[in-house]
Amino acid sequence: xxxxxxxxxxxxxxxxxxxxxxxxxxxxxxxxxxxxxxxxxxxxxxxxxxxxxxxxxxxxxxxxxxxxxxxxxxxxxxxxxxxxxxxxxxxxxxxxxxxxxxxxxxxxxxxxxxxxxxxxxxxxxxxxxxxxxxxxxxxxxxxxxxxxxxxxxxxxxxxxxxxxxxxxxxxxxxxxxxxxxxxxxxxxxxxxxxxxxxxxxxxxxxxxxxxxxxxxxxxxxxxxxxxxxxxxxxxxxxxxxxxxxxxxxxxxxxxxxxxxxxxxxxxxxxxxxxxxxxxxxxxxxxxxxxxxxxxxxxxxxxxxxxxxxxxxxxxxxxxxxxxxxxxxxxxxxxxxxxxxxxx
Numbered sequence: 001x002x003x004x005x006x007x008x009x010x011x012x013x014x015x016x017x018x019x020x021x022x023x024x025x026x027x028x029x030x031x032x033x034x035x036x037x038x039x040x041x042x043x044x045x046x047x048x049x050x051x052x053x054x055x056x057x058x059x060x061x062x063x064x065x066x067x068x069x070x071x072x073x074x075x076x077x078x079x080x081x082x083x084x085x086x087x088x089x090x091x092x093x094x095x096x097x098x099x100x101x102x103x104x105x106x107x108x109x110x111x112x113x114x115x116x117x118x119x120x121x122x123x124x125x126x127x128x129x130x131x132x133x134x135x136x137x138x139x140x141x142x143x144x145x146x147x148x149x150x151x152x153x154x155x156x157x158x159x160x161x162x163x164x165x166x167x168x169x170x171x172x173x174x175x176x177x178x179x180x181x182x183x184x185x186x187x188x189x190x191x192x193x194x195x196x197x198x199x200x201x202x203x204x205x206x207x208x209x210x211x212x213x214x215x216x217x218x219x220x221x222x223x224x225x226x227x228x229x230x231x232x233x234x235x236x237x238x239x240x241x242x243x244x245x246x247x248x249x250x251x252x253x254x255x256x257x258x259x260x261x262x263x264x265x266x267x268x269x270x271x272x273x274x275x276x277x278x279x280x281x282x283x284x285x286x287x288x289x290x291x292x293x294x295x296x297x298x299x300x301x302x303x304x305x306x307x308x309x310x311x312x313x314x315x316x317x318x319x320x321x322x323x324x325x326x327x328x329x330x331x332x333x334x335x336x337x338x339x340x341x342x343x
Contacts, residue, residue, distance in 0.1 A: 036265060037190050043256050044198045051249035052206075052214045055241065056221035059248035064300040066255040067311055069289035071318045074258045076285055077176075077266060078318075078325055080273030081335060085328050090131050094324055095317075097124050102316045105309075114158050121165075121320060122151040128324035132331040159232045166229060170250035172322050173257040174199040179329060180266060198253055203246045207239070215245060 050058045079086055086094075097120050104117040125147050133140035154161035177195050181188050205211060218241045226240035229247040234240065263270065274281050280288065296314075300307035 034187060036261065037187060037194055039261070040191075040194045040198065043253065043260075044194070044202070047252045047256070048202060048249055051245050051252065052211055053216045055216065055245040055248045056219055056225055058252060059225055059244065060221065060300070060304075062248065062252040062255060063311065064297040064307070065293065066252075066259055068293035068296050068314065069286075070255040070258040071315055072285055072289035072292070073263060074318045075321070076273045076280070077258065077262050077269045078321060079276065080269035080271070081266065082325050082328070083272050083276065084335060085325065090127075093127055094124060094321060097127065098317050098320045101320055102313050105313045105316060115155055118154045118158065118161060119151065121323075122147050122154070124320060124324050125327060128327045129331075132328055163229065163231050167247065167250070169319050169322070170247070170254045171199055172326065173254055175326050175329070177257065177261075180262075199250070203250060206246050206249065207242050209242070211245075212242075215241065218244075 047058075100120045101117050104113040104120065107113050126144065129140055129143040129147065133143060174195055178192060181191050181195075184191060222241055222244050225244050225247070226235060230240045230243040234243065270282065292314075296307060296311060299310065
């Protein structure tokens with residue numbers, strides 16, 4: 001994409017593909033921080049209560065009802081917010097690599113498809129490093145060595161790789177929210193503290209057993225999910241219920257970031273996306289997410305295993321695109337913070 005997002009001054013009125021909007025009003029929502037902080041505190045309390053009492057149910061129902069919708073809205077956000085990075089040959093290369101991962105997921109499971117997915121995943125990171133560091137060969141070589149070492153470890157311990165990847169995906173919103181908060185004039189510290197609380201502190205407390213007295217008893221569904229969300233060394237132990245609870249809590253909070261927070265508090269990203277893809281304006285994007293989500297939910301009800309397999313393939317694009325985008329952000333190629341906070 002050709003231009004940076006979010007260079008508004010926070011004053012005046014500007015017309016976008018989504019229509020005219022008052023930048024002072026939207027900038028104030030981002031700048032004050034009261035609404036976002038209160039919203040996240042309330043959401044954290046409700047989601048934590050649900051996850052502790054019904055970990056397996058929260059995980060399954062959350063995925064079936066909000067999984068596809070959050071995919072669509074997150075892709076919209078990344079394509080709009082990071083349009084300066086995601087464009088041209090680089091975007092096409094990332095899309096080709098991720099499509100390769102999709103093929104690995106839809107083909108019959110084997111050691112070959114498993115290793116192929118791992119190698120393509122690290123290929124995404126390598127491509128991002130080359131794109132960002134092509135004028136800094138020494139740093140690029142060091143980054144390449146780190147990627148090669150990590151890839152070797154993942155290929156040696158693939159079961160751990162996929163469990164870690166599953167939980168890491170739910171941690172990713174912290175970095176997007178941290179970046180968004182750069183434009184806040186007031187309340188930034190409180191906002192960031194709340195994000196660290198739900199992304200890092202609460203999961204650690206759950207895993208430590210601090211909430212065991214409030215956690216519901218396990219079930220057959222809990223045992224079934226534990227295989228995917230628990231590191232192999234802790235499977236078939238009491239830790240399995242804790243890992244499922246962590247996943248349920250983090251996943252539902254993750255969904256809310258994309259279906260509640262970003263659509264409400266990041267209007268510039270939506271407007272930038274609609275300039276690029278006018279056929280998917282606000283209503284159509286939501287209709288796509290809700291319609292596809294309803295179809296997937298019906299499949300979950302009739303055949304849960306087939307539903308999860310289809311979702312895993314569909315979710316590949318948003319899940320794997322996050323990592324090169326965030327790497328580019330860390331390397332200083334992300335958008336500039338807005339003065340008004342409507343990041």
